[in-house]
Amino acid sequence: MKDFVIIGHKALTTGDFSLNDLPGSAGRMDILCRCINSALFLSHGMRRDINVHLVLLGEPDPGKIIRFNGEELRYLNPDERSSGSLIKKALEKDATDFETRSTPGVWIRRGGLEKLIKEFSENKRKMYYLREDGEDVRAVTDLEDDAVFVLGDHMGVTEEEEDIINNDNSETLSIGPLSLHSDHCITIILNELDRFEQPKKD
Structure with a gap:
């Protein structure tokens, strides 16, 4: 499985928001919804080897x-309102330290970035933090197919969060010299992985 971690600094943490106003009523939840769709949808199908x-x-x-798991996910359509609805349903559940399933393929629990990064580190998962000044993704020859990619939202990533991300299992990766939207970054990363995993023709 490939994992994408998106930090929503302003994203509302209760289900009390309008699906008709995801940017305003839900703390830019629209950004997270676009990231879900970019990570999971293909033109005529869904990526089943992805966790968001x-x-x-x-x-x-x-x-x-x-957590959205592509392998078990149901009831998701390729629009922001659909993913927003699944987030809303998850937030209506009581979140504990352990995952609670809200709908097929969607779970909620208590925790933050530090908890996630610690879990990935303990499982020896390779992590890539996306930033403009990182190593060019096209220069990486050993991009792992079960890697973890960490992205910020419209507010970026704070210095404190960078300190959490940077450890022995992480590298800083760049997909280009310009700052892009998080959902666009995910699309580019997946395209690079698709090309990297495709058998080369003689």
Whole structure:
């Protein structure tokens, strides 16, 4: 499985928001919804080898993680309102330290970035933090097919969060010299992985 971690600094942490106003009523939840769709959808299908972890840090109850698992996911359509609806249903559940399933393929629990990174590190998972000044992704010859990619939202990533991300299992990776939207970064990364995994023709 490939894992994408998206930090939502303002994303609302209760289900009390309008699906008709995801940017305003839900703390830019629209960004996270676009990331879900970019990570999971193909033109005529879905990527089943993907986990998307949304780290929700907004008010009124910060510190929740929602996980979308492509292998088991159901009821998701390729639009922001659909993914927003699944997030909303997850947030209506009581979040504990252990995952609770809200709908098929969607789980919620308490926790933040530090908890996730620690779990990935303990499992020896290779982590890539996406930033403009990192190593060019096209220069990487050993991009692992079960890697973890960490991205910020419209607010980027704080210095404190960078300190959490940077460890023995992590590298800083660049997909280009310009700052791009998080969902666009995911699309590019997956395209690079698709090309990297495709058998080369003689």
